[in-house]
Amino acid sequence: MLAAARCSGRLRPARSHRHRAIRIALLLLSLLPVASAFAQSPQPGPLRVIQAATPGNPPIIDGTIDPLEWKNAAVASDFWLSAEQKAPAAQTEVLVLADEGYLYFAFRCFDANPEQIERSRFRRDKGLGFDDQVVVEIDPFHNHREISKFSVNALGTQNYSIAGGSPSKIEWKGDWQAAARVTQWGWTAEIAIPFEILKYRQEQGEFGINFLRYHHKMREWSAWADTTPQARLEQMGHLQLDLPDTDSKRNPLTFMPFVFAARNTFDKEGEFQDQLTTAGVDIRYEPNRNSTALVSINPDFSSLESQITDIDFSDNEKRTDDIRPFFEEGRAFITPDSDDELYFYSNRVPDFDLGGKYFTRQRASQFGILLTDDPFARKDLAARYRFEIDDTHQFSSMLVATDGDELDNELVMLRLKGKQESGVNYLLESGATATDDDAIGDGSSYLGALGWSGDYWWVDGRVDRFDAEFFPANGLQDEDTIGTEAAIVSSGYYRSYSDRTISEVEFSLSYEARDTLAGDTQRRVYYIGGSIETARQIRLGLFYNLGDYRPVAGTGRGEYADELREDDYWTYSMDFNTRSNWLGYGFSVSDGFLGGDDYRYVTGYAWVKPTQSTLLNVSAEQLDNFGETEQIVISGSWDYSRNSSLLFRFVKFEEFEFNRLAYRKSVSDGMDVFLVYNDDSGAETNYSMKLLWTFN
Numbered sequence: 200m201l202a203a204a205r206c207s208g209r210l211r212p213a214r215s216h217r218h219r220a221i222r223i224a225l226l227l228l229s230l231l232p233v234a235s236a237f238a239q240s241p242q243p244g245p246l247r248v249i250q251a252a253t254p255g256n257p258p259i260i261d262g263t264i265d266p267l268e269w270k271n272a273a274v275a276s277d278f279w280l281s282a283e284q285k286a287p288a289a290q291t292e293v294l295v296l297a298d299e300g301y302l303y304f305a306f307r308c309f310d311a312n313p314e315q316i317e318r319s320r321f322r323r324d325k326g327l328g329f330d331d332q333v334v335v336e337i338d339p340f341h342n343h344r345e346i347s348k349f350s351v352n353a354l355g356t357q358n359y360s361i362a363g364g365s366p367s368k369i370e371w372k373g374d375w376q377a378a379a380r381v382t383q384w385g386w387t388a389e390i391a392i393p394f395e396i397l398k399y400r401q402e403q404g405e406f407g408i409n410f411l412r413y414h415h416k417m418r419e420w421s422a423w424a425d426t427t428p429q430a431r432l433e434q435m436g437h438l439q440l441d442l443p444d445t446d447s448k449r450n451p452l453t454f455m456p457f458v459f460a461a462r463n464t465f466d467k468e469g470e471f472q473d474q475l476t477t478a479g480v481d482i483r484y485e486p487n488r489n490s491t492a493l494v495s496i497n498p499d500f501s502s503l504e505s506q507i508t509d510i511d512f513s514d515n516e517k518r519t520d521d522i523r524p525f526f527e528e529g530r531a532f533i534t535p536d537s538d539d540e541l542y543f544y545s546n547r548v549p550d551f552d553l554g555g556k557y558f559t560r561q562r563a564s565q566f567g568i569l570l571t572d573d574p575f576a577r578k579d580l581a582a583r584y585r586f587e588i589d590d591t592h593q594f595s596s597m598l599v600a601t602d603g604d605e606l607d608n609e610l611v612m613l614r615l616k617g618k619q620e621s622g623v624n625y626l627l628e629s630g631a632t633a634t635d636d637d638a639i640g641d642g643s644s645y646l647g648a649l650g651w652s653g654d655y656w657w658v659d660g661r662v663d664r665f666d667a668e669f670f671p672a673n674g675l676q677d678e679d680t681i682g683t684e685a686a687i688v689s690s691g692y693y694r695s696y697s698d699r700t701i702s703e704v705e706f707s708l709s710y711e712a713r714d715t716l717a718g719d720t721q722r723r724v725y726y727i728g729g730s731i732e733t734a735r736q737i738r739l740g741l742f743y744n745l746g747d748y749r750p751v752a753g754t755g756r757g758e759y760a761d762e763l764r765e766d767d768y769w770t771y772s773m774d775f776n777t778r779s780n781w782l783g784y785g786f787s788v789s790d791g792f793l794g795g796d797d798y799r800y801v802t803g804y805a806w807v808k809p810t811q812s813t814l815l816n817v818s819a820e821q822l823d824n825f826g827e828t829e830q831i832v833i834s835g836s837w838d839y840s841r842n843s844s845l846l847f848r849f850v851k852f853e854e855f856e857f858n859r860l861a862y863r864k865s866v867s868d869g870m871d872v873f874l875v876y877n878d879d880s881g882a883e884t885n886y887s888m889k890l891l892w893t894f895n
Contacts, residue, residue, distance in 0.1 A: 241279050242425075243425060244424035244426050245434055245436070245437075247437065248439060249273050249408070249436065249437070250439045251273060251295050251296060251302070251440035252272055254269075254298060255271060257298060260377065261389065262355060262380035262387055264307065272296050273295045273296075274293070274294055275436075276291070276292045276423075277290070278290055278410075278422060278423055279422060279423075279425045280420070280421050280697065281420075281427055282695050283697065284428070287414065287417070288414065288419060288697075288698075289311065289414055291306060291308050291333070291412045291421065293307075299443045300394065300395075300448075301393050301394065302337075303391050305390075306333045306387060306388040308353075308386050308387065310331075310384070310386065310414070312416065313381055313384065315415075315416050316331045317330050317416075318331060318353040318381075319354075319808070319811050320352055320356050320811075322356070322841065323356060323358070323841065324358055327356065327358050329413070329415055329779065330352035330353065330356075330415065331414060331415045332353070333350070333388050333410070334349065334411040334413075335349045335350075335408075336348055336409040337362075337407070337438075338408070339362060339406055340398070340399060342563075343432040343433040344432065344587070345363055347360065347361050351377040351378075352379065355377060355379040355388075359375065363532060363558070364527055364530030364532075365529075366527045367527075368455065368893050370894065371483070373393070373395070374393075375392045375393060375396065376389075394442070395445045395488075398489050400442075404440070404441070404442060405440065406438045406440070407437065408436050409424045409426065410424075424436035445488055446488055449488060451485050451486060452895065453485075454480060454481070454482055454892075454894055457479055457499050457891045458476075458477075458889070459475075459499045459889045459890075460476045460887065460889075461476075461887035462474055463883035463884060467551075467552070467573075467574050468575075479495070479497030481493065481494070481496075481498060482494045482496075489561065490557075490560075491529060491557070492556070493556040494556075495551075497553075498550075498551070500550045501887065507832060509820055509830075510820050510830050511800050511820070511822060512793060514679050514750065515677040516677075516678075518537075521546050523545075525556065528556065529556060532565060532566070532583060533567045533569060533581050533582075533583050540675045542610055542671050543581045544673060544674055547673040547674070548579045550573065551572055551573040551574075552572055552573060552574055553572045554570065555569065555570050556569040556570075557569075566584050567582065567583050568580070568581070568582040569581050576604065577601065577603035578601070578603065579600070580599065580601075581598070582598045583595065583598075584597075591618045591619070592616070592617030592618075593615075594613075594614070596613050596614070597611070598610070599612075599673050601673055606672055607635040608632065608635075608671075609633045609634075610671050611631050614627070615627045616628075623649075623651050624648075624649075625647075625650075626646065626649075628644075628645070629643065629644065629646075634670050634672070639670045640668040642665075642669030644669045645662075646661070646663040646664075647663075649661075655692055655693060657690065657692075658689070658690045659689050660686075661688075662685065664684040665680050665683060665684075666682065667716065679751055683716065683721050683757075684714060685712060686711075686712050687709065687711045687712075688709065690707065690708055691705075691706060691708070692705070693705045700733060701732070701734070702732050702734050703731065703738070704731050705729055706729035708726060708727040708728075709724075709726045710726075715749070715757070719759065720747060724745070724746030724766070725743075725745045726744050727742070728743060732777055736777045736779065737775055738772075738773070738774040738785075739773055741771055741772075744770075744791075746766055747764070748763070748764055748794075749764070764794065765792065766792060766793050768791025768792060769789065770788070770789040772786070773785055780808065781807065783804075784803075785803070786804070787800075787801075787802055787803075788801050794824060794825070798824045799821075799822075799824070801820070802819065802820040805818075812837060812838045812839060813836070814835055815835045816834045817832070818832045829852075831849075832848070832849070835847055835848075842865035843862075843864045844862070844864075846860070846861045846862075847859065857880070858877070858878040859876065861874065861876070862874040862875075870893075871891045872889070872890055872891075873890075874887075875889075
């Protein structure tokens with residue numbers, strides 16, 4: 200037939216071949232939507248697996264991806280916007296290598312407008328703001344609970360946090376390398392992470408892994424493993440590799456000694472001293488990569504920046520972060536969640552003379568304990584044990600105790616917590632305290648919660664009960680929950696968009712019914728509120744509180760006033776330049792009736808970075824509720840080199856003024872010098888100097 204066609208002067212395919220070609224074409228056309236869907240929707244996060252290859256020679260970390268250095272690398276691509284369930288505007292590729300000492304990652308960040316890449320932050324470990332940046336998330340135990348994060352921006356500035364918690368000193372928590380370069384088609388970054396700064400089980404043979412990128416111009420956070428809009432850690436990908444034994448290479452001992460000298464200051468006993476000189480040391484011992492012991496001898500807990508809380512009315516104590524290094528190290532082993540602070544709030548522990556801490560992890564079990572001894576012979580203990588039933592369910596218990604001349608208190612807590620793949624989550628918890636004080640006695644607490652979390656919606660129900668005699672001496676308990684029981688229901692919605700007029704929507708509502716154990720109404724509160732953020736970086740918020748409230752009265756625990764007051768107020772807020780690295784400002788106004796009196800609270804703020812190395816921040820507050828109160832805070836910093844900074848802060852509260860000027864300089868590897876000047880109303884001018892050195 201082919202010969203006959205040629206003889207006729209034209210080539211004509213056989214009829215059956217033509218029909219077959221038509222059928223194939225139709226089949227391909229029918230598959231186009233399917234192929235397009237696969238191209239736009241990557242595999243679920245847990246199905247994403249990458250095998251780390253071995254480099255021929257270790258790559259040089261200079262930001263330039265040399266093809267010869269990275270030729271053996273495995274490639275992770277097809278990033279995804281989990282929050283929006285779509286592909287990002289610009290794609291990213293990650294190259295992965297590993298040898299006996301390091302994990303290596305190289306990022307290719309494609310960008311059609313490289314001249315618009317944002318790269319303003321140059322001070323290491325001070326946050327990267329809204330700079331273009333990439334992040335390596337490592338789940339070293341692959342337990343979907345504690346994540347180490349290593350970030351670098353397009354300038355090469357590094358920022359990181361180690362799973363479990365660690366003080367900020369690089370020489371203490373371990374160093375890593377990174378570099379970045381802007382190219383004609385986007386930018387690149389190279390990262391080298393030593394295995395010796397990670398804790399893991401060598402026999403497990405893989406890490407949980409994810410790679411993230413923030414694209415400043417498009418306001419997009421994209422990721423290699425789709426963790427769903429709920430950001431579920433169990434949806435991370437897998438990095439398969441031969442994990443080395445780093446115990447023999449690890450420096451088991453780390454020392455952080457200090458010398459502190461000051462004029463016109465208070466010592467640990469609370470006595471004023473014209474001159475004070477002291478010294479101490481923190482010592483860390485790591486017998487293996489999964490066990491750590493810490494001894495703190497005469498530590499210095501003075502800090503460059505003390506906590507400033509706002510002046511808005513509150514019936515309860517306001518929480519502040521504890522930045523003392525002793526409590527930062529291994530924090531997740533003692534108080535991993537804010538809920539745990541009901542039982543142990545480390546700010547309750549006074550400055551001490553001697554402290555010890557130990558934490559370890561073995562397979563599915565994790566244990567941490569700390570013990571302190573203060574100048575007045577008070578001893579505090581906190582211990583916590585956690586067992587991971589599976590990837591999303593766990594059991595934990597806690598013991599907290601205080602032993603002193605004026606207080607002898609013990610607390611025990613048990614908790615069962617988990618969530619299902621369907622989004623259903625639960626919490627069962629019980630606590631009990633015992634105190635050598637007839638006025639307080641022994642008491643217990645109970646808490647149960649059941650909820651559901653979807654991609655954008657969530658609902659939650661909770662019941663709790665706190666005996667009046669339940670007394671967590673080292674816990675942060677709201678005073679208006681003592682001797683009460685409650686039922687609380689709440690719901691909310693959150694969604695973000697990168698390419699719409701409205702870029703973020705958030706909404707929540709709740710109702711709380713709380714009664715005293717005597718049967719009186721303590722609280723009936725309705726709350727509804729939400730905010731929207733526009734593509735022009737303006738956030739608008741509107742919130743409403745309405746309800747009855749019975750305040751705490753008297754000196755006894757669980758005693759409440761006779762009157763039931765009505766609270767009814769609105770809060771309006773506006774924030775501008777919400778995604779800017781250079782300028783931001785905003786305000787909020789609350790108006791109505793609170794605490795039995797007219798209530799009006801106005802606060803405004805503004806911050807500006809005139810240059811990469813300077814920052815000025817101003818905030819002002821005015822409260823009108825049982826009288827007027829005002830506060831102004833002005834602070835600023837100048838990082839005139841990568842190793843030197845000058846900071847100041849001015850606070851005016853009513854007729855009082857507080858002034859602080861501080862200077863920090865890294866004089867050599869591991870050694871820092873701090874100089875501080877304080878001039879406060881009604882107090883002697885204070886001068887202090889601290890020399891801190893960290894070494895292995």
